[in-house]
Amino acid sequence: ARILILNGPNLNLLGLREPEIYGADTLADIEARCADAAERRGVRVDFRQTNHEGTLVDWIHEARGAVDVVILNAGAYTHTSVAILDALRAFEGKVIELHLSNTHRREEFRHLSYVSFRADGVIMGFGAPGYLMALHAAADMADADRD
Numbered sequence: 282a283r284i285l286i287l288n289g290p291n292l293n294l295l296g297l298r299e300p301e302i303y304g305a306d307t308l309a310d311i312e313a314r315c316a317d318a319a320e321r322r323g324v325r326v327d328f329r330q331t332n333h334e335g336t337l338v339d340w341i342h343e344a345r346g347a348v349d350v351v352i353l354n355a356g357a358y359t360h361t362s363v364a365i366l367d368a369l370r371a372f373e374g375k376v377i378e379l380h381l382s383n384t385h386r387r388e389e390f391r392h393l394s395y396v397s398f399r400a401d402g403v404i405m406g407f408g409a410p411g412y413l414m415a416l417h418a419a420a421d422m423a424d425a426d427r428d
């Protein structure tokens with residue numbers, strides 16, 4: 282299976298910004314754990330981060346026909362971006378929405394997710410280990426699609 286993990290704005294500062302909310306692990310730590318898990322699970326993972334909304338749109342377009350599952354932590358664009366939602370709607374594979382924090386326990390403006398209008402599943406509130414949960418869920422989804 283081919284799995285694309287996309288990270289949006291400010292996630293490059295993981296481990297440095299608001300560690301009481303997002304934890305001490307860096308995005309590089311998480312990427313390394315995902316690479317290990319992918320190898321053990323026999324799936325191909327591509328892990329990326331950008332601070333730019335349009336770049337996320339471009340990457341979702343590239344996933345069309347090339348990727349089985351997109352795992353997306355869109356950061357703050359989760360709560361604002363119709364463009365990302367529309368791009369996800371143009372992608373025919375599975376979509377897993379991912380957040381480190383439980384956004385429903387936080388400010389009201391984080392309760393609306395445009396990504397959720399398209400996501401097949403959502404994993405949130407588990408911190409960095411949520412990335413591995415999402416990876417295994419994605420591999421399971423791709424396996425189920427093949428049977």
Ligand code: DQA
Binds near residue numbers: 355359383
């Ligand atoms: C986040 C939650 C968003 O509300 C926030 O803007 C982020 C990170 C999370 O992973 O918990 O940047 O997506």
